[in-house]
Amino acid sequence: MRKFKIFSLLILVLLYSCSNNDDSDSDNQSCINPPDWLIGTWIHYDGDVEENKYIFSENNIIEFTYDISRDLRETYCDKEFAGITTEQEYTSEFYLFKWILTSGGTSIPNDLYFFKVDDNTMNFSNWSDGEPSITYIKQ
Numbered sequence: 001m002r003k004f005k006i007f008s009l010l011i012l013v014l015l016y017s018c019s020n021n022d023d024s025d026s027d028n029q030s031c032i033n034p035p036d037w038l039i040g041t042w043i044h045y046d047g048d049v050e051e052n053k054y055i056f057s058e059n060n061i062i063e064f065t066y067d068i069s070r071d072l073r074e075t076y077c078d079k080e081f082a083g084i085t086t087e088q089e090y091t092s093e094f095y096l097f098k099w100i101l102t103s104g105g106t107s108i109p110n111d112l113y114f115f116k117v118d119d120n121t122m123n124f125s126n127w128s129d130g131e132p133s134i135t136y137i138k139q
Contacts, residue, residue, distance in 0.1 A: 030059035
């Protein structure tokens, strides 16, 4: 009987130690988390022609220039092995997504600034002062 109790205890310990211990929060973490005001599709028109477009979701940005698209999460997130790190910051008036390429001791930052004009208009720039900027309309 004593061997059975020890064996049962050992099995319980093994089962508990092999259980799934993943943090559900880590699955929800992303290097891209735009603010709520930015979620949606934003288009820049050159006259009547759609020139550029951004689609923001709660954990990604997809950038379209004419017929070429780029998934920013796929391109820049979790790429430390390739020398790429990311940063972001936001307020109720702007969102910054930055990726930094480091190679040979040199770091090259690339900034995407999105400035809220109103609920349906935002300006995009690669510069923190917002100039020059490109205006996008929410769809």
